[in-house]
Amino acid sequence: xxxxxxxxxxxxxxxxxxxxxxxxxxxxxxxxxxxxxxxxxxxxxxxxxxxxxxxxxxxxxxxxxxxxxxxxxxxxxxxxxxxxxxxxxxxxxxxxxxxxxxxxxxxxxxxxxxxxxxxxxxxxxxxxxxxxxxxxxxxxxxxxxxxxxxxxxxxxxxxxxxxxxxxxxxxxxxxxxxxxxxxxxxxxxxxxxxxxxxxxxxxxxxxxxxxxxxxxxxxxxxxxxxxxxxxxxxxxxxxxxxxxxxxxxxxxxxxxxx
Amino acid sequence: xxxxxxxxxxxxxxxxxxxxxxxxxxxxxxxxxxxxxxxxxxxxxxxxxxxxxxxxxxxxxxxxxxxxxxxxxxxxxxxxxxxxxxxxxxxxxxxxxxxxxxxxxxxxxxxxxxxxxxxxxxxxxxxxxxxxxxxxxxxxxxxxxxxxxxxxxxxxxxxxxxxxxxxxxxxxxxxxxxxxxxxxxxxxxxxxxxxxxxxxxxxxxxxxxxxxxxxxxxxxxxxxxxxxxxxxxxxxxxxxxxxxxxxxxxxxxxxxxx
Numbered sequence: 001x002x003x004x005x006x007x008x009x010x011x012x013x014x015x016x017x018x019x020x021x022x023x024x025x026x027x028x029x030x031x032x033x034x035x036x037x038x039x040x041x042x043x044x045x046x047x048x049x050x051x052x053x054x055x056x057x058x059x060x061x062x063x064x065x066x067x068x069x070x071x072x073x074x075x076x077x078x079x080x081x082x083x084x085x086x087x088x089x090x091x092x093x094x095x096x097x098x099x100x101x102x103x104x105x106x107x108x109x110x111x112x113x114x115x116x117x118x119x120x121x122x123x124x125x126x127x128x129x130x131x132x133x134x135x136x137x138x139x140x141x142x143x144x145x146x147x148x149x150x151x152x153x154x155x156x157x158x159x160x161x162x163x164x165x166x167x168x169x170x171x172x173x174x175x176x177x178x179x180x181x182x183x184x185x186x187x188x189x190x191x192x193x194x195x196x197x198x199x200x201x202x203x204x205x206x207x208x209x210x211x212x213x214x215x216x217x218x219x220x221x222x223x224x225x226x227x228x229x230x231x232x233x234x235x236x237x238x239x240x241x242x243x244x245x246x247x248x249x250x251x252x253x254x255x256x257x258x
Numbered sequence: 259x260x261x262x263x264x265x266x267x268x269x270x271x272x273x274x275x276x277x278x279x280x281x282x283x284x285x286x287x288x289x290x291x292x293x294x295x296x297x298x299x300x301x302x303x304x305x306x307x308x309x310x311x312x313x314x315x316x317x318x319x320x321x322x323x324x325x326x327x328x329x330x331x332x333x334x335x336x337x338x339x340x341x342x343x344x345x346x347x348x349x350x351x352x353x354x355x356x357x358x359x360x361x362x363x364x365x366x367x368x369x370x371x372x373x374x375x376x377x378x379x380x381x382x383x384x385x386x387x388x389x390x391x392x393x394x395x396x397x398x399x400x401x402x403x404x405x406x407x408x409x410x411x412x413x414x415x416x417x418x419x420x421x422x423x424x425x426x427x428x429x430x431x432x433x434x435x436x437x438x439x440x441x442x443x444x445x446x447x448x449x450x451x452x453x454x455x456x457x458x459x460x461x462x463x464x465x466x467x468x469x470x471x472x473x474x475x476x477x478x479x480x481x482x483x484x485x486x487x488x489x490x491x492x493x494x495x496x497x498x499x500x501x502x503x504x505x506x507x508x509x510x511x512x513x514x515x516x
Contacts, residue, residue, distance in 0.1 A: 021279070029411055031404035099422045141422055146289035153287055153414035156407070160415045164357045164399055206506075213513040215506055227502070235493035244485070248464075248473055255471040256513050 007034050007169060009114050010105075010162065012155065013073045015041045015130055016121040020050035025152025026119070027051075027060035032156070033163035038064040039073045039116075070118065070133050078113035079105075082126050082134035083158060092128075093137045098158060101138055102165035109168050117158060122151050198242045199232050205249040212256045265427060267367055268420065269374040270413065271297045271331045273388055276380055278308035283410025284377070285309075285318035290414070291421035296322040297331045297374075328376070328391050329458065336371035336451035337363075338491070340384050340392035341416060350386075350488055351395045356416060359396055360423035367426050369450035375416060380409050390484055391454075393491045452500040457490050460500065463507040470514045 012030055017023050023040065030038050040048065043066070052061050067073045074080045081101075082093070096104055108115050118134060120126035125148075131137065140154055149157070163169045207225055210216065216224055237245070270288055275281050281298065288296050298306065301324070310319050325331045332338045339359075340351070354362060366373055376392060378384035383406075389395065398412055407415070421427045465483055468474065474482055495503070 025408055025411060028404070028408055032400045032407050032411075034401040034403075098418075140418070142290045143292040145292075146286070149290050149414070150283055150286055150410065152408065153283060153290075153411055156411035156415050157418045160356075160398070160418070209510065210506060213506070213509045215509045224502075227498075231496075231499045231502070234499075235495070237493065238489075240485075241489045241492075244482075244489070248468065248471070251471045251473045252467065252510055252514070256510070 008036055009109055010035055010169075011037045011039055011073070011077060011114070011116040012159070013039045013041060013070070013116050013118040014043075014151070014155075015070055015073075015118060015126060016043065017151065018044050018047055018122055019151070020047045022122060022151040023047065023051035024060070025150075026155040027064065029152065029156040029159050031060055033159040034169070035159055035163070036063065039067060040064055041067050041070050041073050070130055074116040074118070074133055076114055077116035078111075079108045079136075080116045080118060080134045081105075081136050081138050082118050082120075082131050083138045083140065083154060084120070084125050093131060093134055095137045095139050098138055098140045098161050101161060104136070105162055106166045106168060109166070117162075119151060119155060198239075198246070199237070202242065202245055202249065203229055203232055205246065205253065209249055209252055209256070212253060265292050266294055267372050268293055268363075268427075269295045269297055269331070269335060269372065270417070271299060271328070271374050271376045272301075272409070272413075273299045273328055273331075273376060273384065274301065274379040275409065276302050276305055277409070278305045280380060280409040281305065281309035282318070283408075284413040285322065287410065287414040287417050289318055291417040292427070293417055293421070294321065297325060298322055299325050299328050299331050328388055329454075332374045332376070332391055333453070333455045333458075334372055335374035335454050336369075337366045337394075338374045338376060338392045338454065339363075339394050339396050340376050340378075340389050341396045341398065341412060342378070342383050349389075349395045351389060351392055351492070353395045353397050356396055356398045356419050359419060362394070363420055364424050364426060366451070367424070371451055372453075375420075377409060377413060387484075390487045391491075450497055452495055452497045456497075456500050456504070457495070460503055460507065461486055461490055463504065463511065467507055467510055467514070470511060 012026065012035060014023065014026055017026075017040065023043070027038055030036070038061075043051075048066070065073075081096075105115055117138070118126065118130070120130060126134070138158065140149060140157060142149060203225070206228060207221075210224065211221075270284065270293060272281065272284055275284075275298065281301070285296055288294070296319075301309075306324070323331075363373055375396070376384065376388070378388060384392070396416065398407060398415060400407060461483070464486060465479075468482065469479075
């Protein structure tokens with residue numbers, strides 16, 4: 001199965017959104033994380049028209065699907081996940097915390113399943129009736145002082161988690177896998193570390209400068225030189241930095257000498 | 259250290275936001291994930307007033323800090339992280355993918371450090387000038403077809419990642435730990451990062467030294483200062499190194515002056 005098909009096997013479903021900005025924000029989050037299937041259930045009609053006419057949203061919403069019921073929206077899914085904040089309700093479904101969701105989704109996709117991720121309206125979230133269509137409830141861990149998230153932000157957070165931590169999604173070449181550190185383009189040679197002999201040359205110049213400027217008493221010299229050598233190795237000099245530093249200390253020595 | 263104090267050791271910094279809705283959304287994301295420190299740098303003035311007068315935003319923005327420069331906003335931070343999408347620019351800073359960021363932040367907090375997470379304006383993100391204040395660039399992995407995220411959504415995604423995957427934040431009873439990493443040993447205070455204002459003090463001293471030593475023509479000064487700021491942030495100065503370096507350059511300046 002290709003990545004495109006994998007990304008297509010997740011449906012983002014918005015139930016009765018009221019605010020056109022939130023529909024646009026949800027569509028943008030889908031596009032940001034490479035998900036292509038957005039379904040809007042029973043939108044407040046002026047909202048839908050406003051969302052569709054918003055700048056830039058046309059492209060994002062053109063392929064969105066409209067349904068009148070949640071049942072219809074999730075009809076072809078094999079796993080339906082409702083979203084909410086943990087403490088909003090006593091759930092009748094099993095609750096999985098968002099940071100622990102990836103393996104659940106990965107397993108479903110491995111079995112050629114289809115996953116629907118369902119978001120409720122801004123005011124009330126998913127109703128008990130909506131939740132009856134859900135196998136599990138995904139809890140975004142939020143502070144008890146402000147548990148309720150903005151709709152567009154909660155869509156973004158959920159899709160970020162899945163795009164980076166479900167291997168089938170993260171394997172796409174443009175989404176960096178979570179566990180491996182960012183694989184970066186090969187650095188410019190000027191950005192690579194200087195050879196050790198340049199570090200030692202710099203250390204010598206700084207020592208000479210310290211002596212010329214009478215930075216410390218002679219009795220401290222050995223200890224200072226030791227610390228300096230350690231410090232220079234710890235610092236991530238590039239070759240470019242090294243050339244600058246050598247030039248600067250040569251110049252300083254010349255000035256002090258005149 | 260209690261969780262509240264830990265949450266207080268991360269600053270969210272918005273640079274020149276234009277849209278009041280985005281300021282409100284960023285403030286809400288902070289509250290959702292238990293972060294209490296929000297700084298807004300040089301907001302477009304009508305924007306700031308509109309954001310503050312928006313429904314529900316008063317409570318969230320009441321404790322926000324306003325500064326006129328990014329330098330001021332990050333003055334007491336020990337690690338400054340810029341945010342952006344990977345492919346927007348060839349970075350002059352090391353890039354870390356957001357899913358790999360938690361250990362970096364955890365280590366900084368273990369050393370009693372303060373982290374600033376910096377977001378650029380809606381239109382252009384962080385400028386090259388802004389990025390010169392950053393040690394590292396955090397890349398949110400997004401699709402090349404739609405790499406640019408909404409400001410409020412990118413704040414939410416970053417704070418979700420840190421709130422759930424940095425043990426010091428996730429340890430709070432309401433945020434479920436993603437995978438409990440071993441607690442890091444506390445480093446020697448002398449080995450921890452210096453605060454930004456010390457780095458800036460050193461940068462100023464070196465600039466003065468360059469001028470006093472006539473290191474380069476005046477026409478090169480701005481470029482040199484930019485490079486110097488980048489280089490100092492890349493180098494892993496400890497507080498101890500910093501004291502030495504400040505002392506040395508003060509001494510050099512004094513010698514050149516006599």
